[in-house]
Structures are given as structure tokens and as C-alpha cells.
């Protein structure tokens with residue numbers, strides 16, 4: 001029987017490919033963080049219907065959702081240098097376009113993509129937050145920013161997390177397209193290896209295993225986070241049965257006093 | 263002292279009230295009664311600036327706001343003069359009981375967390391919930407939730423307590439514990455001014471120093487609990503009270 005598949009190669013490819021894992025994760029984490037901040041901004045603008053920005057973001061979100069990621073990467077790859085040239089022209093600066101790291105094109109494309117997809121999800125989650133809690137925070141005298149940070153976002157996160165998690169996993173897989181903008185991450189390295197060994201199937205199988213493992217690990221992490229942020233939903237059987245405490249219940253004693261206020 | 267002058271509020275085209283005038287002395291306990299939709303909550307919410315009045319002035323001790331032009335800073339400061347207990351409790355559901363009480367201390371008063379926790383535990387103790395300090399709202403009964411909310415209000419040190427139907431979302435058997443807690447709060451803090459909107463006429467009669475009958479965006483009748491609840495003068499008050507005839511208003 002001919003040796004159609006080199007099983008050993010599938011395994012030995014993996015360490016070589018994993019050398020580029022930091023690049024993949026770098027793209028993922030940076031785009032995710034920046035994308036989430038942008039998404040929150042877009043969601044807030046759209047919720048508060050801030051004129052002009054609201055319209056711009058509505059179109060942007062529709063555009064990003066309506067075009068393939070691959071095309072967006074090319075747009076970033078060719079568009080960012082053009083934008084820089086305009087910038088140089090109007091501001092009389094002299095950025096060298098050739099010195100722009102390829103990473104930047106990819107990062108811009110992914111961050112905007114993440115922002116667009118997550119903004120809708122975040123907007124819905126923010127809308128779901130109980131007004132009563134926000135009002136309670138307002139009466140305490142908390143500032144808008146404090147309320148957002150301490151009440152609204154944690155509440156919205158509970159609702160948004162499952163969808164954010166799926167989006168995060170899409171992003172991990174989406175980074176395999178980064179090569180089109182000249183970034184060498186895992187998939188690009190896989191192509192280089194394959195070009196050298198002509199063992200395409202093995203390399204792509206190695207890649208598939210790595211991405212799969214990444215996704216599974218991410219899913220586990222997301223589940224842990226979900227568990228943590230849902231800790232307020234504790235077992236109902238605890239209702240009405242406080243843990244034994246050393247503290248005397250002073251309030252109850254005071255209640256016994258029958259003083260009447262004049 | 264609290265002075266409300268020419269206070270007006272409308273939602274879209276719906277004028278809730280157009281000229282409320284009221285003076286409340288420090289330490290008074292004002293009971294507001296009146297039919298549903300008459301604007302009682304709106305009035306309370308205006309005092310706390312959860313709603314921005316369209317016109318009028320509100321003065322709480324040395325602080326005055328002139329509606330509707332209120333700056334952000336004014337608003338934040340003015341809000342701290344009063345504290346509100348809501349019908350639906352409005353606890354922070356992701357925070358446990360002591361964290362609920364400590365939240366304002368930590369974020370608004372910038373008190374270190376340890377100190378804020380100690381104070382929160384003290385306030386929870388006052389409402390008889392010290393053993394429940396680590397319970398999340400979802401683990402508490404309605405009555406316990408409202409008592410946590412009361413503790414949260416007390417922790418703000420605001421001297422004006424706004425209570426908007428604090429027991430009307432509760433199962434009947436839980437009303438008593440909350441009323442008991444409120445009565446204790448009133449006894450413990452004779453310098454607090456309290457404005458209580460309630461359909462618990464018996465309770466209003468018991469604790470209030472003055473009762474206002476609110477209808478149609480107007481204070482139709484005001485006086486001692488005895489005057490308003492037992493010997494009402496106005497036809498509307500009589501009609502309203504007749505509907506509550508089943509409730510005990512002690513003669």
C-alpha cells in the first residue's frame with residue numbers, strides 16, 4: 001500500500017506551527033479588546049441616538065456584517081496605506097508607508113469587524129438591564145460612568161457573554177485569513193511548510209487540530225467565566241436559612257422597645 | 263427643611279402636576295395617599311431628580327435646585343440629600359446584601375471597602391438581617407429584600423427618606439416585617455424627614471405627623487392623620503377613603 005498519509009508528520013508539524021501561536025493569539029486578543037471597547041462605544045451611541053455618529057455607525061455595522069471578512073482584510077490592506085498618504089498630505093507629515101507593520105492592517109480589519117458584530121449584541125444586552133437597578137444607583141448619587149462600570153456592564157455581561165464567546169471563537173478561526181495581508185501566523189506558516197514539503201493535507205490537518213483544541217479550550221474558559229459571573233444565581237435552597245452567626249441581632253432587640261415618637 | 267415651590271411636571275402632553283407647593287419641617291413624617299396615577303410617585307421622583315421637573319424650585323436644607331436647568335454636578339450633589347426606597351426594591355442583583363448596602367459608601371462617599379463593609383453590616387443589623395449579609399437578592403424573600411433596600415438607604419446618611427409604596431409589591435404576610443422595620447427606623451432617627459407614599463392607611467395613620475391627599479396632580483387635602491383619614495372634609499378624600507373602607511383606619 002502506498003503511503004498516502006504521513007501520520008507522523010501531522011504530529012511533528014504541530015510544534016513548528018505552534019511557534020506562530022503567539023502571533024495568532026496576539027491578533028485575537030488585541031482585536032478583541034479594542035473591538036469590545038469600540039463595540040461598547042457604538043452601542044452607547046446607538047442607544048442614546050447621538051446624531052450623526054448614530055447614522056455613521058448604523059451604516060458601518062451594516063457594511064461590516066454585509067461583506068466577507070476576506071474582502072474587509074483586503075480593504076484594510078490597501079486602504080490603510082491610502083489613508084496614511086492622505087494623512088501625510090494634509091498634515092505635512094512623512095510616515096513611511098512601507099514601514100507600517102502588516103500586523104496593523106490585520107488588526108484594524110479584525111477590530112472593526114469585532115466591533116460591528118459585538119455592538120449589536122452589547123446593545124441588546126444593555127437594553128435588557130433592569131432600569132430599577134440603574135435608578136437605585138442614581139439615587140445613591142453614583143455618576144453615569146460609575147453606574148456603567150459597576151452596575152450596567154456587569155448586568156449586561158451576563159446576557160451578552162454567550163454570544164460574545166461565539167464571536168470570540170469566530171475571531172480565532174478568522175485569524176487564519178490574516179496571511180492575505182502579509183502577516184505570518186499559524187495558517188501562513190502552515191502554507192510555507194507545505195510549500196516546502198508538498199505535504200499539504202498533513203499540514204492542514206495539523207492546523208485543524210490546533211484550531212479545534214484552541215476552540216475547545218476557549219469554550220471551557222468561557223464556561224468558567226459564565227459560572228463566575230452567574231454566582232449571584234445561587235442555589236435557591238439557601239433561602240431563609242442563614243449561616244449560623246456569632247453576631248447578635250441587635251435590630252430585633254431594638255424592635256422590642258415600644259417607644260413612641262411624639 | 264424642605265420647600266417645594268411651583269413644581270410642575272408633564273410627560274409628553276400629559277400634565278401630571280403644574281403647581282405643587284409644599285413646606286416640610288425637619289423631622290416631619292409626611293404620608294401621601296391618593297388614587298393610582300395621580301402623580302405621587304412622580305412627585306417623589308422629582309424630589310430625588312430621577313425625573314427632572316419642568317419648572318419650580320426644590321430646596322432641601324441649604325441646597326436648592328431650580329428646574330429645569332440643573333447641572334450634572336448639582337444633580338449628583340442634590341441627590342445625596344435624599345434617599346429612596348422603591349416599590350420593587352431595586353437591589354443590585356449581582357451584589358450580595360452587604361455589597362448592596364456598601365455600594366454607595368464605596369463609590370459615592372469613597373469610603374475604604376473594609377470600613378464600608380463594617381458600616382453595611384451595622385445597617386443590616388439594624389434591620390435584623392445581619393445573618394443574611396452574604397445572601398444575594400435572589401436568595402431573599404420580598405420582605406428581606408426591602409429591608410436590605412432600607413439598610414442601603416440608611417447607609418447614605420441622607421436625612422430625607424423617600425418611600426414609594428414600600429410594601430405594595432409584597433405578599434401580605436411579609437408586609438408586617440417591613441412596616442415594623444420602617445417604624446423602627448423612624449423611632450431611631452427622629453431627625454429624619456420622611457415622605458411616605460402608601461396605601462397602607464393604617465400604617466400611615468400610625469406613623470405620619472401629617473397626611474396629604476393627592477389627586478389630579480394637586481394636594482387636595484392636608485392635615486393630621488386624624489383630620490384627613492378619619493374626618494376628611496373634601497368629597498374626593500371621602501370617596502377615596504370609602505374605597506379603602508375594608509382597611510383599618512382606627513377611629
Ligand SMILES: Nc1ncnc2c1ncn2[C@@H]1O[C@H](COP(=O)(O)OP(=O)(O)OP(=O)(O)O)[C@@H](O)[C@H]1O
Nearest residue numbers: 273274276278296297298299300301302303304305
Ligand atoms: N416615564 C413616564 N412616561 C410617561 N408617563 C409616565 C411616566 N411615569 C409616569 N407616567 C404617568 O404619569 C401618571 C402619574 O404616574 P405616577 O406613577 O406618578 O402615579 P402614582 O400616583 O404613583 O400611581 P400609583 O399609585 O399607581 O403608583 C400616570 O398616568 C403614569 O402613566
Ligand SMILES: [Mg+2]
Nearest residue numbers: 302303304427
Ligand atoms: Mg406610584
